[in-house]
Amino acid sequence: MLEDRKKKVLQAIVEEYINTAEPVSSSSLTNNYDLNYSSATIRNEMADLEKAGYIEKTHTSSGRIPSEKGYRYYVDELLKDDNISVEEIKYISEKLETKVNEIEELTKITTTTISEITHYTTLAIGPSTENLLIEEIKFVLLGPRMLMAIILTNTGMVKETIIKFEEDISEKQVETINYMFNQKLRGQPLDIIDGPLEEYLINEMKYSVKVIKPIIQQIKKVISEDRQLYLEGANKSFELPEFNSLSVAKNFVNIIDEKELMTDILNSGFAKDINVYIGDENEKKELKDFSIITFKHKVGNKDLGTIGIIGPKRMDYSKVISVMKYINKKLKDKGI
Amino acid sequence: MLEDRKKKVLQAIVEEYINTAEPVSSSSLTNNYDLNYSSATIRNEMADLEKAGYIEKTHTSSGRIPSEKGYRYYVDELLKDDNISVEEIKYISEKLETKVNEIEELTKITTTTISEITHYTTLAIGPSTENLLIEEIKFVLLGPRMLMAIILTNTGMVKETIIKFEEDISEKQVETINYMFNQKLRGQPLDIIDGPLEEYLINEMKYSVKVIKPIIQQIKKVISEDRQLYLEGANKSFELPEFNSLSVAKNFVNIIDEKELMTDILNSGFAKDINVYIGDENEKKELKDFSIITFKHKVGNKDLGTIGIIGPKRMDYSKVISVMKYINKKLKDKGI
DNA sequence: TTTAGCACTCTTTGTTTCAGATTGCTAATT
DNA sequence: AATTAGCAATCTGAAACAAAGAGTGCTAAA
Numbered sequence: 001m002l003e004d005r006k007k008k009v010l011q012a013i014v015e016e017y018i019n020t021a022e023p024v025s026s027s028s029l030t031n032n033y034d035l036n037y038s039s040a041t042i043r044n045e046m047a048d049l050e051k052a053g054y055i056e057k058t059h060t061s062s063g064r065i066p067s068e069k070g071y072r073y074y075v076d077e078l079l080k081d082d083n084i085s086v087e088e089i090k091y092i093s094e095k096l097e098t099k100v101n102e103i104e105e106l107t108k109i110t111t112t113t114i115s116e117i118t119h120y121t122t123l124a125i126g127p128s129t130e131n132l133l134i135e136e137i138k139f140v141l142l143g144p145r146m147l148m149a150i151i152l153t154n155t156g157m158v159k160e161t162i163i164k165f166e167e168d169i170s171e172k173q174v175e176t177i178n179y180m181f182n183q184k185l186r187g188q189p190l191d192i193i194d195g196p197l198e199e200y201l202i203n204e205m206k207y208s209v210k211v212i213k214p215i216i217q218q219i220k221k222v223i224s225e226d227r228q229l230y231l232e233g234a235n236k237s238f239e240l241p242e243f244n245s246l247s248v249a250k251n252f253v254n255i256i257d258e259k260e261l262m263t264d265i266l267n268s269g270f271a272k273d274i275n276v277y278i279g280d281e282n283e284k285k286e287l288k289d290f291s292i293i294t295f296k297h298k299v300g301n302k303d304l305g306t307i308g309i310i311g312p313k314r315m316d317y318s319k320v321i322s323v324m325k326y327i328n329k330k331l332k333d334k335g336i
Numbered sequence: 337m338l339e340d341r342k343k344k345v346l347q348a349i350v351e352e353y354i355n356t357a358e359p360v361s362s363s364s365l366t367n368n369y370d371l372n373y374s375s376a377t378i379r380n381e382m383a384d385l386e387k388a389g390y391i392e393k394t395h396t397s398s399g400r401i402p403s404e405k406g407y408r409y410y411v412d413e414l415l416k417d418d419n420i421s422v423e424e425i426k427y428i429s430e431k432l433e434t435k436v437n438e439i440e441e442l443t444k445i446t447t448t449t450i451s452e453i454t455h456y457t458t459l460a461i462g463p464s465t466e467n468l469l470i471e472e473i474k475f476v477l478l479g480p481r482m483l484m485a486i487i488l489t490n491t492g493m494v495k496e497t498i499i500k501f502e503e504d505i506s507e508k509q510v511e512t513i514n515y516m517f518n519q520k521l522r523g524q525p526l527d528i529i530d531g532p533l534e535e536y537l538i539n540e541m542k543y544s545v546k547v548i549k550p551i552i553q554q555i556k557k558v559i560s561e562d563r564q565l566y567l568e569g570a571n572k573s574f575e576l577p578e579f580n581s582l583s584v585a586k587n588f589v590n591i592i593d594e595k596e597l598m599t600d601i602l603n604s605g606f607a608k609d610i611n612v613y614i615g616d617e618n619e620k621k622e623l624k625d626f627s628i629i630t631f632k633h634k635v636g637n638k639d640l641g642t643i644g645i646i647g648p649k650r651m652d653y654s655k656v657i658s659v660m661k662y663i664n665k666k667l668k669d670k671g672i
Numbered sequence: 673t674t675t676a677g678c679a680c681t682c683t684t685t686g687t688t689t690c691a692g693a694t695t696g697c698t699a700a701t702t
Numbered sequence: 703a704a705t706t707a708g709c710a711a712t713c714t715g716a717a718a719c720a721a722a723g724a725g726t727g728c729t730a731a732a
Contacts, residue, residue, distance in 0.1 A: 150484060396696095
């Protein structure tokens with residue numbers, strides 16, 4: 001456990017470094033941050049904090065920067081999570097009050113809003129389809145050889161897909177299909193279609209394999225599809241001094257370009273509402289120089305997907321977390 | 337008009353520079369590129385080409401690089417458009433033969449394929465909705481207060497959207513809506529809804545403004561929506577030596593992050609099948625250090641949208657154009 | 673316990689130097 | 703007349719060095 005003054009010094013170093021991106025010297029803290037001591041005193045505290053692993057030097061005679069342990073301590077113990085202005089609250093409220101008919105729209109709006117307020121690159125994926133139950137499937141004939149399947153889930157999610165056939169199908173056939181699919185699939189988990197049911201359906205309804213097979217295939221495809229990925233404000237990261245390093249910039253572009261990686265990141269570990277991964281804490285080694293903050297956003301108990309912010313380890317954790325908390329709260333009330 | 341040998345020298349300089357990204361010296365061309373002359377002779381030709389504006393020096397004693405005029409001459413007069421290997425042809429064919437039910441899928445596949453083959457960043461937008469005619473609108477009740485509208489166009493495009501209501505609506509009502517909308521909209525251009533028709537419908541059907549209004553609003557929204565934008569291989573650009581310059585890299589990220597700009601780029605000027613814009617030839621000044629090659633891809637006469645490749649002015653025009661031509665040809669035959 | 677003072681270390685910036693690459697031009701060669 | 707050899711001139715880029723500045727650690731004084 002750190003003494004009070006050490007905490008203050010650490011907090012000052014972290015916040016100063018987040019603001020300036022320059023190693024923090026002892027003299028820059030005197031008479032700031034409520035620290036009315038000489039630089040020598042601060043220096044002594046810094047030496048202790050360094051020994052304890054909370055801060056580091058970039059070279060023998062440099063100022064200090066927070067270590068990952070330092071950031072972690074700051075996030076867990078020192079950070080204020082109400083770092084959000086009246087204007088920001090107003091802006092967010094307005095954005096989130098937009099009327100939307102589809103979940104995806106809300107995800108997009110939220111992602112953009114977060115990126116605008118925090119000035120960090122923001123990513124999002126749509127809600128997981130795992131554990132969803134099929135409430136109903138509707139089939140609509142769009143043409144003699146074109147059918148649309150619309151799947152409604154228990155959470156109100158709607159997925160639709162177009163199926164094309166080699167031969168004409170009749171309204172009559174569609175009715176039968178409608179009946180049989182709903183008979184079998186209602187209340188079942190979404191991915192049941194990709195199991196033994198497939199064979200069953202094909203056998204049961206063999207009167208027209210040519211019709212059934214494309215339907216099953218297409219439904220399988222649409223439910224196993226990658227979830228939609230959103231990315232906002234990639235260029236915002238490039239304004240940060242960290243991105244003057246070519247290797248950092250390149251690394252970053254590689255990360256955000258790798259959709260699988262991003263999906264993995266957004267899907268991993270959700271111990272809490274808001275999850276912070278600092279540098280090496282990230283599961284993916286590509287992210288060792290970055291920090292990620294993720295949260296699942298929900299309306300009521302409807303999962304809307306996961307939003308993540310990626311930035312340098314020198315990220316404004318306080319601002320980001322404050323914004324996320326506010327959005328979480330705001331979404332809880334919203335109807336959809 | 338350039339003499340034959342000057343053409344050869346220019347071509348050699350352009351291709352060598354495209355390959356190496358280094359200014360091309362006179363000696364590096366002797367005994368290469370079918371140029372069996374001494375470096376002094378080449379040097380004389382180079383001096384002439386420079387006077388004529390086709391090549392430039394980076395400093396007094398440097399080798400030469402092509403000017404924009406030089407690239408333009410190369411693209412118009414010297415470039416070979418069959419620069420594509422058997423393996424590449426095979427790869428592209430396989431990719432494009434994937435069976436797809438929706439246009440968007442094909443656009444995505446094509447975009448990815450181009451990026452993989454050319455190693456350049458590739459963008460695409462979906463087909464324009466201008467000039468489309470409504471063939472039919474279908475309404476499907478998804479819940480007591482949830483309706484889906486499915487719009488079929490004359491080109492086989494399908495757009496669907498969900499509409500939510502404040503009050504319950506009946507199957508009976510949906511039938512009426514179906515009838516009236518189709519009565520009025522069939523054969524009309526897609527954007528008619530956003531004109532006088534809106535008032536007409538609301539007046540005509542005032543028996544249930546509360547139902548009609550959200551429908552019209554939502555249909556207006558979905559047809560005026562930004563077209564879907566695809567981006568593939570942003571990181572590929574970062575492998576190019578040009579991107580070791582921080583300002584170039586930053587510029588690039590700003591461009592690809594600005595969706596409106598990208599849409600504009602893909603929508604501008606289509607004089608030919610394949611359009612090449614070199615540096616300052618681009619309408620947008622942000623692109624003055626880049627080259628863009630765009631083409632509209634179609635299946636039969638169905639517009640699938642526009643695909644564009646963005647890269648440095650030192651782009652492998654020959655490869656890119658060859659690939660596009662092949663894809664164009666390949667898609668012509670494909671059914672969808 | 674705190675602070676003043678100072679030697680020491682490392683970075684950053686600017687300068688100079690030098691080797692190497694390439695050109696343009698002139699004179700010689702084909 | 704066209705081509706080429708040869709060479710001075712020019713510029714880049716790397717390396718080596720110097721000087722200034724920022725910041726620390728430590729000692730001794732307050």
